[in-house]
Amino acid sequence: MSLPGPHQVEIVERDVPAAMRDGVVLRADVRHPAGEDPTPALLYRAPYDKRRMAALDVLPAAAAVEAGYTVVLQDSRGRFASDGEWQPIMWRQEALDTYDTVEWIAGQPWCDGNIGMVGPSYLGIVQWVGAMQQPPHLRAIAPAMCTVGDYDARATGGALRLDQLVSWAVVLMAPDWLRRRLAAGDPPPRKTVETIAEYAQHPRRAMERLPLTDVLDLEEFPPLLRDVLAGRVEVPDARIDRVRIPTLSVSGWYDLYSNATIGLHQDMAARDGHHHLIMGCWAHLGSLLSVQGEVNFGPAAAAHFGGLPEMHLAFFDRYLRDEGERLPRVRYFLMGAREWRSARRWPPPEAVNRRWYLRHGGTLGPPPQDDEPTAHYRYDPADPVPTHGGRVLNLGDLVPGPLAQNHLEQRPDVLSYTSDALPEAVDLAGPAWLVLSAESSAPDTDFTGKLLDVHPDGRALLVADGIVRARHREGMDAERPLEPGTVHEFFLDLGHTAWRLEPGHRLRVHVSSSNFPQFDRNLNTGGPVGEESVPVVAEQTVHHSAGHPSWLDVTVLPTPPSETEGGAEPA
Numbered sequence: 036m037s038l039p040g041p042h043q044v045e046i047v048e049r050d051v052p053a054a055m056r057d058g059v060v061l062r063a064d065v066r067h068p069a070g071e072d073p074t075p076a077l078l079y080r081a082p083y084d085k086r087r088m089a090a091l092d093v094l095p096a097a098a099a100v101e102a103g104y105t106v107v108l109q110d111s112r113g114r115f116a117s118d119g120e121w122q123p124i125m126w127r128q129e130a131l132d133t134y135d136t137v138e139w140i141a142g143q144p145w146c147d148g149n150i151g152m153v154g155p156s157y158l159g160i161v162q163w164v165g166a167m168q169q170p171p172h173l174r175a176i177a178p179a180m181c182t183v184g185d186y187d188a189r190a191t192g193g194a195l196r197l198d199q200l201v202s203w204a205v206v207l208m209a210p211d212w213l214r215r216r217l218a219a220g221d222p223p224p225r226k227t228v229e230t231i232a233e234y235a236q237h238p239r240r241a242m243e244r245l246p247l248t249d250v251l252d253l254e255e256f257p258p259l260l261r262d263v264l265a266g267r268v269e270v271p272d273a274r275i276d277r278v279r280i281p282t283l284s285v286s287g288w289y290d291l292y293s294n295a296t297i298g299l300h301q302d303m304a305a306r307d308g309h310h311h312l313i314m315g316c317w318a319h320l321g322s323l324l325s326v327q328g329e330v331n332f333g334p335a336a337a338a339h340f341g342g343l344p345e346m347h348l349a350f351f352d353r354y355l356r357d358e359g360e361r362l363p364r365v366r367y368f369l370m371g372a373r374e375w376r377s378a379r380r381w382p383p384p385e386a387v388n389r390r391w392y393l394r395h396g397g398t399l400g401p402p403p404q405d406d407e408p409t410a411h412y413r414y415d416p417a418d419p420v421p422t423h424g425g426r427v428l429n430l431g432d433l434v435p436g437p438l439a440q441n442h443l444e445q446r447p448d449v450l451s452y453t454s455d456a457l458p459e460a461v462d463l464a465g466p467a468w469l470v471l472s473a474e475s476s477a478p479d480t481d482f483t484g485k486l487l488d489v490h491p492d493g494r495a496l497l498v499a500d501g502i503v504r505a506r507h508r509e510g511m512d513a514e515r516p517l518e519p520g521t522v523h524e525f526f527l528d529l530g531h532t533a534w535r536l537e538p539g540h541r542l543r544v545h546v547s548s549s550n551f552p553q554f555d556r557n558l559n560t561g562g563p564v565g566e567e568s569v570p571v572v573a574e575q576t577v578h579h580s581a582g583h584p585s586w587l588d589v590t591v592l593p594t595p596p597s598e599t600e601g602g603a604e605p606a
Contacts, residue, residue, distance in 0.1 A: 045069075045100045050116050053109070053139040055132055059119040063109035063136075064089075065145075066100050073147035074105045075174075075355040076140050080133060080165075081158045082111040082121065083207060092323040092338040093179050093285060094153050094347040102348050104355075105145055109136060111161075114211055121215075123208060123257045126164050126271045133165025141172035148172050149355040153347060155179035155285070156292075156320055160271050163299075167277040175354035176278075177347055179285035180319050182295035184273020185511060190294035190528055193507030194481060194554040195564070197250075199291060199428045200263065201241050201552075204251055205234040212257070227253045239432060242552040247565035261565075275302060281309035283350045285343070287317025288370065288499075289327055289436045291426040294530045297381060304364065304380060309354070312381055313346055314367040314533065318435035319428050328424050328436025329496065333373035341368070341375060369462060370437075371488075371535030381531075382465030386590045391454055391542060393471075393577070393585040399454040399542055402586075407579040412448045412547070414480065416556040416570035419549035420449060424497045425485075426530065427553050437496040440487055440545065444495070450546040450577060452587075453489060461536040465590025467499050467529040469544060472583035474523065477573035478516040478561030479506045481554070484527040485545040486587070488536055495543055501529040502554050506561070516561050522583050544587050548575055 046067040052060045064085050068074060077099050079088045085108040089096040096106040112132055113121025122128075133152075140146050150172050152162040159181030166176050187196075209231045216223050230253055234241040244250050248261045282303055286296035293314070303310040316336045317323040323338035325331055334340045346366065352359040363377040378384070391399035395407040424438030444451050469484035483502045487495040503525050506514045517523065536542065549556055555564075559571040577585055 045097065053136055055112075055135045059112060061109055061112060061118070061132060061136065062116040063107050066096055066106040066108070067145060068100050068103050068105065073145055074103055075149040075151065075351065076105040076107055076146045077351065078107045078109065078136060078140060078150060078152045079154045079158055080109045080111060080129075080136065080152070080161050081154065082114040082211075083157070084115050084211075085110045088154065088158070091154060092343065093155055093177070094344045098344045099348070104351065107136075107140055113215075121212070123204065124262075126160065129161045130164035130168050130272065133161050134168040134170045137165065137170040137173045149174050151175045151177065151351050151355050153177040153179075156181055163275070163278065164272050166280060167272050167274050169277060169279065173280060175281040175283070175351060177283040177285065177350060180287070180290045180292050180296065182292050183271040183275070183299070186273070186295035186298045187292060188511055189298070190501075190530060191554065192502050192528065193504030193511060194502045194557075195247075195263070196291065196553070197242050197247075197555040198238070198422070198433055198552045201234070201250060202238050202428050205231055205238060205241065209235065209256070223256070224254045227256055231256070237432070239552060245558075245568040247555060275299065278303065281311075281350075281354045283311045283313065283347065285313045287315045287319070287323070288368075288532050288534075289316070289318040289426050291319050291428060293426060294528065297531050301381065308364070310364075311350060311362055312365045312367075313343065314365075314381075314531075315341065315343070316368050316370050318426070321429045328434065328438045330370070330437050332368070332370055335373060335375060336368055336370075367464070367533050369464070369533045369535055371537065372462070376533075382590050383592065385593050386465050387593060389589050389591050391587045391589075393452045393544065393546075393579055393587070395579050397450070397452050399452045399544060399587065403579055403581045403584060405581055409579065410450050410577045412450060412575050414448055414548035414559070414573045414575055416549070416558050416572075419551035419556050420446060420483070420547050422550050422553040425500045425550070425553060433553070437488075437498065440485065440495050440497055441493065443545070446547075448547055448549075452544045452546070454542040456491075456539050456541050457536055459538055459594060461594060462592040463498070463532050463534045463536065463589055464592050466531050467590065468588040469501065469527040469529055469546075469586075470588070471525045471527065471546065471585045472522055472578040473525055473585070474519070474521060474576045474578075475505065475517055475559075475573050476519050477559035477571060478519075479504070479557060480517070480559050480573045480575065481505065481548050481557040482525050482527060482575075483545075483547045483550045483554075484529055486529050486532075486589070487543040487545065488534065489541040489543045491539045498534050499529040499532045500550065501527040502550060503527050504557060522578055542587070542589075546577055548573065
């Protein structure tokens, strides 16, 4: 593993130009270790201002330089110091610019021809799409907290991550768009500037607008949300079979792209053994600290104290320098146990499925043997269940992570099911699913699910959550309206987690039909998504009978037989 030592002097070049194939010049800050010998290089590319990228928690530029790597921090096309035209979504162009930048670096006298890429979110996506272009000198990538293709859409069951789109546009992208328009002597309309400023301070005001196509429909502002709903937004390429170099995928259990990160890793790892996964307790972006939501997971959970930069350097030492020891395929943080663990794959090969059934009376237990009464609630899109914690973007006014959900249980549109107290500790380690046998009075609606850890004092912390849009219950490529009065089976992907339930704790499941503004509200009309503005109240029914069961599946690490008491059975 590389450690700081012999390369402690850093030489920085500012705004170094690199011409792309079409002649557009992109600019980068280049940070060199002391010495004259060529070194491997690590590339960070993003539209968020290259000066801010130097201190990313996944791998700070200073740590990489101290370990003997040259670091290149580049502004994307049309952003900050780089020339060209920016579009909110331009993955094909980013792929070409990544290829050209990698090969430009390889031609510099300070580079030894071995190049890696690193960074989260947008920086991760450009790594994937760039690697699909197969630049000859790109040896390894370390994409964090990102998605390509439909990997994230599979996790959201057809619902739209409203908080992500709005916050990303008004908080991260709009300021530089405004700056460039002003610098060019072409100021946007005053009303547009005022509205963007208002939304940056109060993004919920934007997200509450109906129809959805009007949320960011501002004069002369890029029509991001309207284009998303119309299917005009370019989706990042998903031809991961073209990625033929080692990968290090990094995410956190409360990252909105945790499912996508794990799915990408699993598909890559199925091909060969040069693909690695790190999962911490973290949420998307921000500082990767030990405190998430209401829980302090201990010093080792923080990226710095937990060794995340060192894990990155060990990966790049292995694949850019052919140095160091073999790396674990999977490193994950077990929340609650406050410890990092290694595994040969994800989920850990020793993990098994356990099933709890939703029962009449609000319990989780063994399967029903006969008919049981159903549970009912009314879902009113005008009064949605508010988002409180979970896998949300920590922009705007939402707080990600494990937050107590007790106050939401008082709502009449939230059903709650709780297990017996656990006699021994149970370690969740893998995916969780909620399967509902349910019906609705509406032609289309949503069902949401939450997995909670109930402490002996009654506090119910959010572990994982999910959603399914009824019209997409058979897959994203199919739309099937509901038939009122007909029982359907709905699969809710609650995502992956690694969480210890201590003795005396209980599992709890929440069932409802909204989680706003994490996801857009289903207006229950069955009409085109985003174009409706008048909501309809839906009558929802959840079944618990032997003929129409509903259940929770979780993945747990092996435990003695006594630890499966309390109603759980093998799935």
